[in-house]
Amino acid sequence: MFRRTFWFTAGAAAGVWATTKVNRKLKQLTPESLAARTADKAVEAGHRLKDFALDIKSGMAQREAELNDVLGIDGSEPRELPARRRLVALDTTSQQYTKQQHTKQQHTKHSYDRNEDH
Template sequence: MFRRAFWFTAGAAAGVWATTKVNRKLKQLTPESLAAQAADKAIETGHRLRDFALDVRAGMLQREAELEDALGLDAPVDPALPGPRRTALGPGGGPAAPGHHVHPHPYPTHPYNRNEDH
């Protein structure tokens, strides 16, 4: 008699456990649940891509600083040395056209950085 009660209870518990597992799985497979899971994965992927881009940018800035140090671009200007050469040559190497403005620096001095996020 005790044996039958034990196996009956074990069978009932296994049935409840299996029913619960099946119901949970069915809820996970509803269209709303699948859409929510896909949205969560997309957001997580977006965060990972953003973190990767920030890491790349930080490494790029660090390497740029290393190169500037190696090339002496950040060195203080010695007042005894002459200033940078300024030429009145136009873009093609010839004289500048009348009314054409020649920039004193070979690179733009505005704060625009093409590597920044827009």
């Protein structure tokens, strides 16, 4: 009689344990639970990305300070941009290049034109 009671109790305990385990798993697989877990993972990934960006930013500031020390640049005074340089493509005194000459050159045929034979 003691054996039957033991096995009955063991079976009931196993049934309760299995039922609770299955119910927990089913609750984890509901759409609301999946959405909540996904949102938590996205927030966690966002925090990690923010920490990474802050690490990059601090590393850039540290490297800039090192370069400024090596180059002897003091960060306290404002820096000005250099004056604009004016580049001259053609010497206007020696060669008179007008718009009419430019258009005339565009419309002349050259011997290397591939489409002249066709």
